Amino acid sequence: MNEQLDLEAALISAILFLENEPLSEEKLARIAGFTLEQTSLALQRICSEFDQPVHGFAPIKKETGWIFAPKLVFWEQLKDHYGKKNEMRLSRAAMETLAIIAYSQPITRAEIEAIRGVNVDAMIRLLLEKNLITEMGKRDVPGKPMQYGTTQEFLRCFGLNSIEDLPKLDEVENTRFSRLETPEG
Secondary structure: OOHHHHHHHHHHHHHHHHOOOOEOHHHHHHHHOOOHHHHHHHHHHHHHHHOOOOOOEEEEEEOOEEEEEEOHHHHHHHHHHHOOHHHHOOOHHHHHHHHHHHHHOOEEHHHHHHHHOOOOHHHHHHHHHOOOEEEEEEOOOOOOOEEEEEOHHHHHHOOOOOHHHOOOOOHHHHHHHOOOOOOOO
């Protein structure tokens, strides 16, 4: 085969490997700095290479673009363990609640609600079920409200070593996440 085509195919396969979402040929070309024709030829080269039985995954064309995925022949064996990826997807409301807890922990339900402006009971239940947050004990104020914080599973899911690895907030965001005065404390 053509050495230049091999290099182009290698770069396209590296891009596909690093991406979590399908990419259109146009976006692949833009990222790689290739023409659409170069990208199309590189994809053909990759497909023929990964067609070999020794490869357990291959580039797959979906409606939204190209992605590396396990070959269908292996999916029955893999789905119980790897098919659960989408179970960790969180709604915007759950992500907002989780962010408030992560940046303000330990924090009570009432404090979260004061920041979000809505009831968060369902979000707290969901985050507890997914083991992304935990009860950290009761605050020593009248009513003894439960305080919440993040878990090791939260750190693992977001690729953090510790809570200090969270991105730093700018002044506006920091004000939003600062502890509000509530009847509890």
